[in-house]
Amino acid sequence: MKRIETFRTSGRARRWRNQVKTALASTIFRTHELRLAGALARGPQRPLILGYHRIVDDFAGMAHNENPSQLTSREMFERHLEVVGRDFRFASLDEIGEHLATGRPFTERVAAVTFDD
Numbered sequence: 672m673k674r675i676e677t678f679r680t681s682g683r684a685r686r687w688r689n690q691v692k693t694a695l696a697s698t699i700f701r702t703h704e705l706r707l708a709g710a711l712a713r714g715p716q717r718p719l720i721l722g723y724h725r726i727v728d729d730f731a732g733m734a735h736n737e738n739p740s741q742l743t744s745r746e747m748f749e750r751h752l753e754v755v756g757r758d759f760r761f762a763s764l765d766e767i768g769e770h771l772a773t774g775r776p777f778t779e780r781v782a783a784v785t786f787d788d
Contacts, residue, residue: 696747718762718767718770718771718777718780718781718782718783719755719759719780719781719782720764720767720782720783720785721755721782721783721784721785722785722786722787723743723748723784723787724741724742724743724786724787725741725742725743725786726743726744726745726748727742727743727744727745728744728745752784755782758780759779759780759781759782760782761781761782761783761784762781762782762783763783764783764785766781767781
């Protein structure tokens with residue numbers, strides 16, 4: 672157990688998490704940039720819900736004091752919204768909930784953005 676705890680708190684673990692998070696974000700961005708989102712995205716009957724914890728101006732500075740996996744830079748967040756907005760209409764969670772509760776299908780792809788904490 673101690674070995675696992677040491678790895679979790681080590682600089683090596685933080686660097687690894689940062690590299691994985693960056694690679695995933697880059698892959699998501701490239702998928703949308705290459706217009707593959709339409710082929711990979713859910714149909715209009717299933718909304719896309721994007722969840723974020725914290726949007727920060729200085730990711731590098733904040734990552735030293737906080738859990739980097741819960742941080743998204745403002746620049747990356749803006750890019751996410753831009754890319755998702757190309758293929759989806761943003762809707763409120765209330766609108767999505769109403770559609771799901773009544774069984775009324777969406778006629779277009781919709782997405783919502785949520786923030787935890």
